[in-house]
Amino acid sequence: MPAPAAPPAGRRERKRQxxxxxLYAAALHLFVAQGYEATTMEQIAETADVARATVFNHFSQKVGFLEEWGARRRTRVAEILGSQHAEDLPVGDRLRRYLREMADLNTASRAETTVLMDASAxxxxxxxDPxxxxxxxRIVEQGRQRGEIRHGVDPDQAGALLAxxxxxxxxxxxxxxxxxxxxxxxxxxTLDIILLGILTGHGRAGKP
Known part of the structure; x- marks a missing residue:
């Protein structure tokens, strides 16, 4: 028998995406062009050429576009680092590479970053958002498991500090x-300060 055709749900999901x-592209265009506060969900629907209800089906609140923006940037960096096999790098180099890629995205679209980051804050x-x-x-923990990070370092606390x-x-x-x-x-x-600390050997000698 011939193989069954792809289920319609797959096509629906692709259409939904x-x-x-x-909608995401329309929202970002409007945010940059006229500001986040001045942009309405109705304008996003009009720019994307969809019904107003369609916007709310995908993004129940305007702030959802800000969350999507951050998530897509993190996903993009993860894809870049994955293609470069960055997981094989020492933890310090891996963190440096991660922040460098994030900086690349921000500097390549400074106007977008300015509007979206300010609105997110x-x-x-x-x-x-953690x-x-x-x-x-996660990167710090992997470094600790490989003996590259002091055993007493809390990865969650280090991640919070880095973020x-x-x-x-x-x-x-x-x-x-x-x-x-x-x-x-x-x-x-900044990463150098976090990885190396701020005290000299003399300063550390006074630690109880």
Whole structure:
């Protein structure tokens, strides 16, 4: 007997994803062009050429576009690092590569980053969403398992520290135009401080 055809659900899912991508692209275009606050769900529907109800079927709130933006960026970085087999790198190099790719995405679309990151901080859950912390903590834990991280280091705490440092740098970077500093260099030096610490051998000697 011939092999059964692909189930209709597969086609429906692909169509649903196409509509979601269409809405996402329309929303980002409007956010950058006129600002996050000024953009309405009705305008997003009109730009995407769909019914207003369709927008709410995919994104129940406007803030959902901000969450999608962050998730897609993390996914993109994961894909890039996966293609480069970054999991084989020492943990310090792997963290550096991760932050470098994130910086590449931000600098390549500074106008988009400025609007979306600012909106995420003001209206979204930028500093409450643990997604980036979890990803960075996973890298730290793998490094600890390979003996590259001190055994007493809490991966979750390290991931939180790395994520907070990243967001702090980004929010300062988007504050002025032109950019007040080189984002790559700032993230690189911040990571050095976290990995190496701030105390000299003399400073550590006084630790109880």
């Amino acid at each position: 196409q509509v979601r991508d269409q 003001r209206f979204g859950r930028l500093l409450q 997604s980036l912390e979890i990803e960075l903590a 907070a440092s990243y967001f702090s740098a980004i929010l300062r970077w988007i504050r002025e135009e032109p950019a007040p500093f080189d984002l790559h260099e700032r993230l690189h030096s």
